[in-house]
Amino acid sequence: SQTIHQWPATLVQPVGSPLSLECTVEGTSNPNLYWYRQAAGRGLQLLFYSVVIGQISSEVPQNLSASRPQDRQFILSSKKLLLSDSGFYLCAWMTGGGNTIYFGEGSWLTVV
């Protein structure tokens, strides 16, 4: 069966420091991969998605970037964090050609 791992679970970083959140999917090949952010109060915002290794689509211009160095690995990065980057970040995946997205357990980022 397929599983998704996301880490770290919680992170407290100072303003201006770099960020790296990592996500890997096991048990499938060529998945679609997604990064969402959930701000306080619920709403889910799609940040990036990738349908193939090396290809990244950005939904919202911002202080973050994403990379897909391997087929089942998706990384969310920032060179310099802002206070507004605080939130709950969710990695998700879907079988290529499928129709259902499955989420990881999320990473809490607090920028101080």
Added chain:
Amino acid sequence: AQSVAQPEDQVNVAEGNPLTVKCTYSVSGNPYLFWYVQYPNRGLQFLLKYITGDNLVKGSYGFEAEFNKSQTSFHLKKPSALVSDSALYFCAVSRLYGNNRLAFGKGNQVVVIP
């Protein structure tokens, strides 16, 4: 572009009573419709989906949802709510033959009162 409306911020229901969480959608073409549940500080868990076929779909934990094309709705229901059903519920839509990016509603907080 597709969108979802979940009109109620919070739904309160007594334990044992029926639970309904409302969702309406807007999409060009035929929709894929989904419900997810989120417990505190956790990721979203998939509950059920409508892709095609029978308008009544059954999912995890005794939940079901009914697709109504004329009303563009996909309400989530459970005949008898449990205290453990207290959580945040999200409706989502994507477009058939689209790129499978989901548009989420803002979520409904469900509180089941013992």
